[in-house]
Amino acid sequence: MIRAEHKDKKLIVDILVEAFEPLDEDNAINFVLKQDDKRVERMRILMGYLFDKAMRTGEVFLSDNRASCLLITYAHKDKFSFSGLLSSLKLAFKGIGIMRVGKVLKRQNIIKRNYPKGKYIRPMIFAVKNEYKGTTTAAKLIMQVFSDFKDNTLPVIVDTASEDHVKLYQKFGLKIFNEEQGLGFPIYLLRMN
Numbered sequence: 001m002i003r004a005e006h007k008d009k010k011l012i013v014d015i016l017v018e019a020f021e022p023l024d025e026d027n028a029i030n031f032v033l034k035q036d037d038k039r040v041e042r043m044r045i046l047m048g049y050l051f052d053k054a055m056r057t058g059e060v061f062l063s064d065n066r067a068s069c070l071l072i073t074y075a076h077k078d079k080f081s082f083s084g085l086l087s088s089l090k091l092a093f094k095g096i097g098i099m100r101v102g103k104v105l106k107r108q109n110i111i112k113r114n115y116p117k118g119k120y121i122r123p124m125i126f127a128v129k130n131e132y133k134g135t136t137t138a139a140k141l142i143m144q145v146f147s148d149f150k151d152n153t154l155p156v157i158v159d160t161a162s163e164d165h166v167k168l169y170q171k172f173g174l175k176i177f178n179e180e181q182g183l184g185f186p187i188y189l190l191r192m193n
Contacts, residue, residue, distance in 0.1 A: 001144040004060035004069070009051050012060060012069050016047040019127030027161045031183065032104050034097045045095035050125055052087045053078075058121075063141040068128035070145055074154075076119040110182045111159050114189045120155045139168065146172050156192040161185055 004012060020029045021040055033042045050071055054060045058073035092101050115122070128138040149156070158169060159180075166176065166188045174190035181187075 001141060001148070002062040002064065002066070004055075004062050006055060008060070008062065009048065011066060012051050012062070012071075013044055013047040015067070015069050015129055016050070016125065016127045017043050018130055020047075022130075028107070028159075028187075031107060031161075032096055032100070034100060042095045042097075045091060049087050049091040049095065053084070054124060056081065056084060058124075061141060061145050063128075063137050065132075065137060067132040068126065068138040068141045070126040070141055071124045072145075073122050073124055074119070075115070075122060107183055110180050111187065111189075114159070114178050114180065115157055116155060120157050121149065121152065123156065123158045139171075142168070142172055152193065154193065157189065158191075159187050159189050161187050163188075166190065 017040065020027070021043060023030065029043065029046065033039060033046060036042075051060060054071035054073055057077040057079075058071070061070045061072075062068070092098060096104055126138060126142065128135075132138070146156075156174065158174060160166060160169070169190050170176075172192075174192045176188055177191045178189040179186050180189065
C-alpha cells in the first residue's frame with residue numbers, strides 16, 4: 001500500500017475515470033455529472049475534485065502495483081478553506097454544471113443525514129484499472145487500509161449505489177444500517193465500529 005502524494009494526482013484521476021467512464025447504470029458519478037459529449041472531461045474534473053478533497057481532509061491510497069486507489073476523508077478535518085472553495089466552484093461550473101447543483105446538493109443532504117455528527121472516517125471512492133478487474137488488487141488494497149485502521153475507534157461510514165460494492169464492503173466487516181430511496185435508486189449506507 002502506498003500513501004499517494006500530490007504528484008500522483010494524474011494517475012489517480014486516470015484510474016478513477018477508467019473505472020467509472022464505461023458505467024451507465026445508476027451510481028453517484030452518473031447522478032452528479034451531466035450526461036453529454038463532455039462527460040469524460042466533466043468526469044476528470046470531478047475525480048480531480050475528489051482527489052484534492054481527500055488530500056486536504058484525509059488520505060489517498062494506491063495499491064503496490066499502482067493499479068487501484070482508495071480515497072478517504074476524515075469528517076473532523078473537513079473545514080472551510082479557500083482552496084476547497086475554489087475546487088468546489090470549479091466543480092460546479094465546469095464539472096456538474098450550474099443548473100445541476102441543486103440536484104447534487106439534494107443528494108448530499110439525503111446522504112449527510114445518515115452520517116453522525118462529529119468524527120468519522122468516510123471512504124469516498126475506490127477504483128481499479130480495467131485490466132485488473134477480477135483480480136485481488138482492489139480487495140487487497142482495501143484490506144491493507146482497513147488493517148492500517150484496525151485500532152481505530154472512529155466509525156467508518158460509506159455510501160454506495162452499487163450492490164457489488166455492498167457485498168465487498170460486507171466482506172470487510174461493514175454492515176448496512178440504512179437504505180435511502182429518495183433519488184430514484186437505492187443508496188446503501190454501511191458502517192463499521
